[in-house]
Amino acid sequence: MQQALAEAEAAARRGEVPVGAVVVDAGGSVLAAAGNEVEARGDPTAHAEILALRAAAQRRGGKFLQGCRLFVTLEPCPLCAAAISLFRIDRLVFGAYDPKSGGVEHGPRVFSHPTCHYRPEVVGGVDQTAAAELLRHFFSQKRDSANSAGR
C-alpha cells in the first residue's frame, strides 16, 4: 500500500486526482503500478486501477490475473470494480472508503450480485487516513486556486 500511496502522490503532482494502484503476484513481486492519468490521457476511464491491471496482464502475457492482489488507495468505482472482476484478481485491498463514487461497498456494489462471475476477497480501510488526507489536500488546493482565480 505504501507504493500505491506513492503513486497517488505522484499523480497529485501531475494535477491528477491522487489515486494509486499496485498489482502484486502470488510470490509478492510487483507486476505493475500506476497513478490516475485521466487528465494526461484525456480519458475518463484512465483510472489507476485500470492502467495497473492492464499493464500487469500484459507483463504476465495473459488475459487474467488469477493469484494476484490489487492494492489501491481509494475504494474502486463501478468501472474499476468490474475490471477487477474481469481480470480475476484474487484479493482487493483498498484504502479510503468512497461513499460518493465507490462501487464496492457503496452504490451498485458490483461484487454483490449473482451476475458477478468472479469475486475477489475484499479488504477495505487499509491506511485509509493517509489516502483520504491526500485526496482532502488535493481538493482543498483545487478550491483555493479556483477561489483565487475568481477574484
Add this chain to the structure above:
Amino acid sequence: MQQALAEAEAAARRGEVPVGAVVVDAGGSVLAAAGNEVEARGDPTAHAEILALRAAAQRRGGKFLQGCRLFVTLEPCPLCAAAISLFRIDRLVFGAYDPKSGGVEHGPRVFSHPTCHYRPEVVGGVDQTAAAELLRHFFSQKRDSANSAGR
C-alpha cells in the same frame, strides 16, 4: 444499429464474442465504431463499447461525449455501463438484453444509484433478434468445435 451489427459480425469472424458499438454525435455523424477485441488485445476490458467511446473522445479532442449517442448490439456489462456514464453519453441504445452479464437492466444496474453522477437516456431491445442470433450462432459453433476437439 446496422453499423454496430456489422462490427459484431466482423468481431465474430476474428473469433471474438460478437458485440459491436458505434458512437454518433449530435449531428448524426459516426465518431467511432468498434467490435470486441478481448482476444486480439489479451485484455478482458477491450469491449466494443470501451474501444468506441475512447476513440470517439480522442477524435473530438475532449474527455467527454456530451450530446452523443452510443449504439451497441448487447446490453452493456457493468464495466461498460460505468464507462458510458464517465464519458457522459446522452443516449444509450442497445440490442439484446443480457440477463447473465448485463449491468444496465440486470445485476448492479449501474445507472440506478444516487452515486451515478451522469445517467444516459436508455433504449433497450432495438434489433435485438439480430444481435441475439449473432451471439447464439457464435456460441453454438464454439460448442460444436469444442465437442469435435474432444472426440
